[in-house]
Amino acid sequence: GDSVTxxxxxxxxxxxxxxxxxxxxxxxxxxSLFWYVQYPGEGxxxxxxxxxxxxxxxxxxxxxxxxxxxxxFHLEKGSVQVSDSAVYFCALTDxxxxxxxxxxxxxxxxxxxxx
Amino acid sequence: DAGVIQSPRHExxxxxxxxxxxxxxxxxxxxxxxxxxxxMRGLELLIYFxxxxxxxxxxxxxxxxxxxxxxxxxxxxxxQPSEPRDSAVYFCASSLxxxDTQYFGPGTRLTVL
Numbered sequence: 069g070d071s072v073t074x075x076x077x078x079x080x081x082x083x084x085x086x087x088x089x090x091x092x093x094x095x096x097x098x099x100s101l102f103w104y105v106q107y108p109g110e111g112x113x114x115x116x117x118x119x120x121x122x123x124x125x126x127x128x129x130x131x132x133x134x135x136x137x138x139x140x141f142h143l144e145k146g147s148v149q150v151s152d153s154a155v156y157f158c159a160l161t162d163x164x165x166x167x168x169x170x171x172x173x174x175x176x177x178x179x180x181x182x183x
Numbered sequence: 184d185a186g187v188i189q190s191p192r193h194e195x196x197x198x199x200x201x202x203x204x205x206x207x208x209x210x211x212x213x214x215x216x217x218x219x220x221x222x223m224r225g226l227e228l229l230i231y232f233x234x235x236x237x238x239x240x241x242x243x244x245x246x247x248x249x250x251x252x253x254x255x256x257x258x259x260x261x262x263q264p265s266e267p268r269d270s271a272v273y274f275c276a277s278s279l280x281x282x283d284t285q286y287f288g289p290g291t292r293l294t295v296l
Contacts, residue, residue: 100283102283102284104287110289110290111187111274111276111287111288111289111290112226112274112276112287113287114284114285114286117283117284119283157226161283170216170228170231170239171216171228171285173225173226175225176225176226
């Protein structure tokens with residue numbers, strides 16, 4: 069079945085540091101890929117998404133590129149802020165499969181940014 | 184527009200009691216998902232509905248759990264009887280069928296003593 073693997077956390081960075089959170093996936097179809105973010109005490113929010121190979125999703129300074137050849141969707145940000153401290157989830161949905169609409173999540177990566 | 188609404192936000196109950204969690208999806212959305220989040224198991228999909236019909240309930244842990252969607256604007260997740268291992272944050276999410284982005288509610292934090 070479909071699966072998503074994220075780099076283990078927690079990740080601790082200083083403000084203005086460069087961020088990379090790795091995400092790789094396994095899927096039988098042609099999935100859409102997502103990054104969701106969960107701030108403390110809140111639900112998940114969509115951060116960015118990409119729906120086909122070589123697409124780049126971007127939002128709030130974060131970027132991720134859909135790499136079909138390496139089955140990856142790594143999240144990057146050039147300069148993190150304290151306010152970026154949260155849990156980040158990589159996810160996929162196989163729109164063309166029988167599980168249409170169902171999201172498969174990675175285990176989440178905790179990011180803490182210090183001033 | 185209002186997002187996904189969940190109630191209650193917090194629930195504390197004693198083992199053996201019935202618990203009902205409620206969700207109102209975004210108006211116009213026709214897919215609804217229930218998730219459970221714990222430190223040990225992460226985010227788990229329990230069940231999802233398309234057009235009020237349950238499509239996949241394979242994530243429902245056991246018969247103590249049941250979910251209904253009587254109409255397009257309301258869903259419930261019931262646990263009867265509750266057990267301490269059911270303590271978790273339960274999220275509801277909704278989306279438009281055919282559009283892959285899900286929108287999450289704020290969650291219900293359930294504590295079973």
